[in-house]
Amino acid sequence: MSNTINATLECQNLTKTFNATDPPAKVLNGVDLTVKDGEFLVVMGASGSGKSTLLYCISGMDRPTSGSVHLQGQDLTSLSDTEMSQVRLTQMGFIFQQGYFLGNLNIRDNILLPALKAAPRATDAAIERVDNLMERFGIAEVRLHGITEVSGGQLQRASICRALASEPTVLFADEPTGALNSSMSTDVMDSLTDIHASGTTIVMVTHDPVCAARGDRVIYLRDGLLLDSRELGAWSEAHATKREDELLAWLREHGF
Amino acid sequence: MKRSLYFRYGYNDLIRNKGVNVALLILLVMSSFLMATGAMVMERSVGAVNALLDEAKPPHFLQMHKGDYDREALDTFATAHPEIESWLIEEMLGFDGGTISWSRPSSGEFGDFSSSLIDNLVVTQNDDFDFLIDGAGAIPRPSTGEVYVPVGYQQSFALQIGDEITIRTDSGNQDFTVRGFVRDSQMASSLSSATRFLVSDTDFQNLTEAGGGDPEIIAEYRLSDTSLIPKFERSYESDDVLPKNGQAVTFQMIQIINAFSDGLVALALVFVSGLLVVIALLNLRFVIRGTVEDEVREIGVMKAIGLPSKAISGLFLAKYSVMTLLGCAIGGVLAVVATQFLTQSVQANYAQAPLGPQTVLVPVLALLVVYLIVIAMCRGVLRGVRKVEVVSALVHGSTLDEKQTARRAKRLARRARGTNLASAGRGNMNTRLALLDLRAEASQWLLIPVVFALATFLIVIPTNLLTTFESPRFVTYMGAPESALRADLQFSDDVDAAHQQLLSSMRADDRLSQVRDYANVLYETPGEEGWETLRVEVGDYSAGTVAFIGGRAPQEGEIALSVLNADQYQLSAGDEMSLRHGKGDATETVVISGIYQDVTSGGHTAKMNGDVISGATGYVIYADTAEGADPAAIARQYNDDNPVATVIPMQEYVKQTLDYVTTAFRNAAILAGIFGVGVALLITILFLKLRLTRERTKMGVLSAIGFSSREIASQVRFKVLLTVVVGTLVGSIFAATVGEWLVGAAISQAGLGIARLDFIPNPWLVYLAHPLILIAAGYAGAVALTVRLRTPNKSAWLKGRQE
Structure with missing residues (x-):
């Protein structure tokens, strides 16, 4: 797995304004945030609070209107489009609410794509790594299936495999269980917990307190501002219910 | 209420x-x-030709003749044919263009013809009939010293009323003042090989007596019933004693020739517009389907609140109806302007076409056809709205029902199972993804190669026709050998002596x-x-100088026929034919050795192997020029030395004879080129605009994975380039094969004497320049659209939003 000893994601005074609306919508209003190496950070907030926008701004998918984002000391806002793409390819992984796969590739090729792109000459190593990942997340038997032939849970696990295929430093997850039933959600969250346990830094946006309880720390956004932050400590199955209750109570304090 | 809803929806869209x-x-x-312009040019041309034919009353049958003739025989023939309404013998004096000069006393300008x-x-x-008509539609009768000049010359030499015309005769110059310009129903067409100047009876008498002009006559007949013309023509042809040393022309031929030369422009426009309408329809179908797919959720909502499918498709239909109507209105107005420009020469050469109901009806009908075809196609595509299911539309954003979704998923899965990214080689990942995309979305991308193939066809066909008719090799379609010079000696009293002198020099x-010598002999x-x-x-054809489409050159006892003669007598190579010189002469039987194509002399000619004897009706001599010699200078010198002969460089002969066709084809080629490239560019942009909208999520995924905007753009550009190249290639092959066949079939039906047209293309132009221009246009469209992919907010792509 990746070396996360020095991995730090840090943003300062981050703002994002969308000018397409009238008047322009200021979705992020000066957010300061630090994600520690190996941390599982959960971003919560009501709809429209700016949590997904924060995720996309710190992952370089969107350019912030102002402020800075540093990944392992590298200023992402100063990078060109091509340089930023290279960072996403080699240092970041993404999991979305919908699987978002390429329909004309089978499951394995979808997962393999970033690995092959990152290291075109190391095909065999990439295949071995991807096959191991698929084995690990229990989707080896559907590796040659089309994306329309597998369940939502399998698809989301495939999504996790794809995010891990190029051994990223940080993994971004935007509502990864939003489209799944509770049993599938648990499967996916178990997988993420597993990945986190092996040292990967995770930043996850969710509405679901049960999922959020898996994180080390939860931050709460309201109207584009970071309202509060709560340390949850390391996850353990034994204290899950108590942890979820405490988190829910904290969230309710903030009007959740 | 309903109307305002339609209006609001259309306006917002x-x-x-x-x-x-x-x-x-x-x-x-x-x-x-283009459709309206084609229709209007045709209507105006036919109107102008008909107006002139009405005013000028051309003969229903005419026979030209040079040399002596038996006046009594003509009288007897007329008496024996009660179907003749009236007839006349028109006496004419032929002058070489070099013997007629013009000058403008006011400015001192001068020149000759x-x-x-x-x-x-x-x-x-x-x-009685066959009048020459002046600009006002009147029948002018010049006074002594006045001349009316053909309008064709007015245009070519910029002549004005009041200019002086001088004709050089054997007894000195005779001067005339230009009193006006006349239009000629018989000889108005640019296809015609002669033109008529009108002078007074006294001046004609003086010119005849002065000598220097070639006397010629036309026996002209008007019949009581035009359906009797073919029978009448055969009677005239089979009567031995009647004069017939010249071309015979029927009323139908006058009509066809007049309509053909300028009708070609209209036909070319209709060809271009026909293809454009097909392209527009294909594209509209793509756009409507795309719009329905894009707005499937809105359609789902409308269905959910109880709007009937008919009302929903009505929203779309109303928009496209208004757009088509607007398109037709703007196109119609532009067509009026274009038609005025395109029919300028037709209206001058013939007559002002009268304005009648048909003037408006014809273009309106053409526009109505465009409108109805477009709307019918819209209705067909919008039928898909009925099939949209509410749940499918709202939940999955899909126009497909459950069954279709399952079928599609299966198809997609089957294809995905067949892919193997890792083993697809170590080529560029972007290229591999683009190729996979093209395979998976072939039905969508098909539009581009189809449009480019049609655009190539549109551009290449008129260009190939132009280069074919302009090529020096086209003489092989004129029953003549490829040579540098051609000398013509028409019948005159001293033609044999002149022939011998010219030939020996x-x-x-x-x-x-x-130097190849041929005699025109009447059999x-x-x-x-x-x-x-x-x-x-008659002459020596052993050197293989004429191209034969069937059989070979004639040898001793053999004859070769032009396509039209072979058709007329139902003969082909190997058949026998009886010939005699004249009544009372022995009949000989010759074998048809081959068939060749000829567009000269009305296409009815024959070639026989033999010695060039004296007493022929005319002679033709062909010659090649030595390296470095200027055919034009040599021709000029021979013309000056031999007044009876007309010596011209072959290229000039081809150019002038076919000027009417090449002008039409050049206009069509330019028009098709501009429109073809314009449409190709427009459709690439339109297609990509819609395609990129629908590929936003995919682009978002690729971006998240680590593909840069430049790489995503390169995938799109590669797909466009590949489909454009394939389309252009297919179009080029299609034009060279099916196109040639189609055009050949159309030309052979035109009765020009060409049975098989092989294109003589300019390979640099049609196989390099045109395809490159088209491909560049397509690629430029792709670049223009993909430049915008560098958005700072790529997450919007994932959400299917436009930035």
């Missing part, structure tokens, strides 16, 4: 999809513009080689109504 709607409107304007190769015939106004000339052959005249060119 117009604002939201400005680019797509404007491009679609341009396409509709182009299609309707030597650059015109057609015969200049001086005539007097007829009394050409043979002795070091600058000339391959007779049995036709439907007895013996008919057959014009035969």
